Amino acid sequence: xxxxxRERPTTPSGPADPAWEAELRAGLEAEGGEGSVxxxxxxxxxxxxxxxxxxxxxxxxxxxxxxxxxxIAPVPFWRRRWFTVSAPAALAAAAAVILxxxxxxxxxxxxxxxxxxxxxLLEQQFELLAPAARSEVTRTVEAExxxxxxxxxxxxxxxxxxxxxxxxx
Amino acid sequence: xxxxxxxxHGERDLVxxxxxxxxxxxxxxxxxxxxxxxxxxxxxxLGDRDDAEDCLRDTFLAAFGALxxxxxxEPSIYPWLKVLAKNKARDLLRASGRxxxxxxxxxxxxxxxVGEAQTPSDEEIQxxxxxxxxxxxxxxxxxxxxxxxxxxxxxxxxxxxxxEVMDVKIGTLDVLLFRACRAFRQACDKQGIALQRELVR
Numbered sequence: 362x363x364x365x366x367r368e369r370p371t372t373p374s375g376p377a378d379p380a381w382e383a384e385l386r387a388g389l390e391a392e393g394g395e396g397s398v399x400x401x402x403x404x405x406x407x408x409x410x411x412x413x414x415x416x417x418x419x420x421x422x423x424x425x426x427x428x429x430x431x432x433i434a435p436v437p438f439w440r441r442r443w444f445t446v447s448a449p450a451a452l453a454a455a456a457a458v459i460l461x462x463x464x465x466x467x468x469x470x471x472x473x474x475x476x477x478x479x480x481x482l483l484e485q486q487f488e489l490l491a492p493a494a495r496s497e498v499t500r501t502v503e504a505e506x507x508x509x510x511x512x513x514x515x516x517x518x519x520x521x522x523x524x525x526x527x528x529x530x
Numbered sequence: 531x532x533x534x535x536x537x538x539h540g541e542r543d544l545v546x547x548x549x550x551x552x553x554x555x556x557x558x559x560x561x562x563x564x565x566x567x568x569x570x571x572x573x574x575x576l577g578d579r580d581d582a583e584d585c586l587r588d589t590f591l592a593a594f595g596a597l598x599x600x601x602x603x604e605p606s607i608y609p610w611l612k613v614l615a616k617n618k619a620r621d622l623l624r625a626s627g628r629x630x631x632x633x634x635x636x637x638x639x640x641x642x643x644v645g646e647a648q649t650p651s652d653e654e655i656q657x658x659x660x661x662x663x664x665x666x667x668x669x670x671x672x673x674x675x676x677x678x679x680x681x682x683x684x685x686x687x688x689x690x691x692x693x694e695v696m697d698v699k700i701g702t703l704d705v706l707l708f709r710a711c712r713a714f715r716q717a718c719d720k721q722g723i724a725l726q727r728e729l730v731r
Binding site for chain 2: 381387391425428433
């Protein structure tokens with residue numbers, strides 16, 4: 362008996378045990394044959410099945426149920442396909458809407474709001490300073506006019522002793 | 531040791547609850563029928579334990595998804611589950627590109643000898659019938675071939691015990707078993723039991 366044969370279990374447990382094929386192949390080779398042992402294997406398994414069906418014990422059943430239960434468990438909405446596909450698109454659309462609304466509500470340059478407030482401030486400052494500035498201008502103009510008039514009168518008096526210029530003072 | 535399948539009490543209610551998504555009800559259905567489908571449907575069709583487990587899982591996953599459209603038929607949901615399991619096994623065989631006959635599957639031989647069962651209890655009854663049919667075939671065979679098949683395959687005696695009873699060496703026992711399996715097929719032919727040889731793809 363070879364080492365391989367010694368390792369083989371002496372009593373295969375059920376029809377699906379692969380040891381049946383090894384045992385039949387050993388028989389085929391011992392009589393000098395080679396090739397497939399499938400027809401004989403089918404018969405061997407059929408007879409074993411008639412005597413004792415393949416076992417599926419409680420541990421194997423529980424282990425398989427764990428796999429099945431994982432497969433049939435409800436999937437949270439954030440892990441569902443429709444959500445993973447549509448959520449980014451919905452977020453992008455929402456961001457676009459918010460952006461459009463924000464732009465629509467913002468003041469136009471030079472009209473109202475931030476820019477308009479600066480103009481108002483300038484206007485208010487102008488209104489505060491304008492009367493004094495106008496008075497100063499008037500005063501300066503009047504003063505210079507009076508001075509010029511005085512100069513002209515003096516000049517006319519000086520030259521009026523010799524000739525007149527069309528009746529001008 | 532084989533456990534005789536027991537009927538599921540209130541099965542219709544459980545099926546309706548499971549169809550509404552009740553996982554506990556579905557687990558009860560699984561616990562009741564998984565063993566029978568594994569042992570009587572998938573292993574005979576696939577000839578491989580791991581493939582049979584994979585198919586069993588796929589069968590119940592598909593069943594849970596299809597239950598809302600399932601129409602209840604007396605006396606049990608078992609025939610529906612069996613059809614699902616057989617379809618899954620065929621899908622696996624097609625997907626793997628392997629032929630059923632090259633995997634040592636024997637479902638067709640069972641059906642050729644005793645037909646197809648429709649309930650878990652029928653599966654067990656038909657297996658007992660299969661055993662009786664096999665005994666009938668063994669009775670027509672060379673006594674030494676019949677003896678080695680009975681000792682090694684039906685009674686599950688170890689090789690050492692079988693060799694001792696048959697008064698041969700272990701190597702000779704292997705040859706005897708191989709020849710006996712071949713002789714059994716020929717004996718079936720003589721009895722008019724046509725064990726199919728077509729390849730199922």
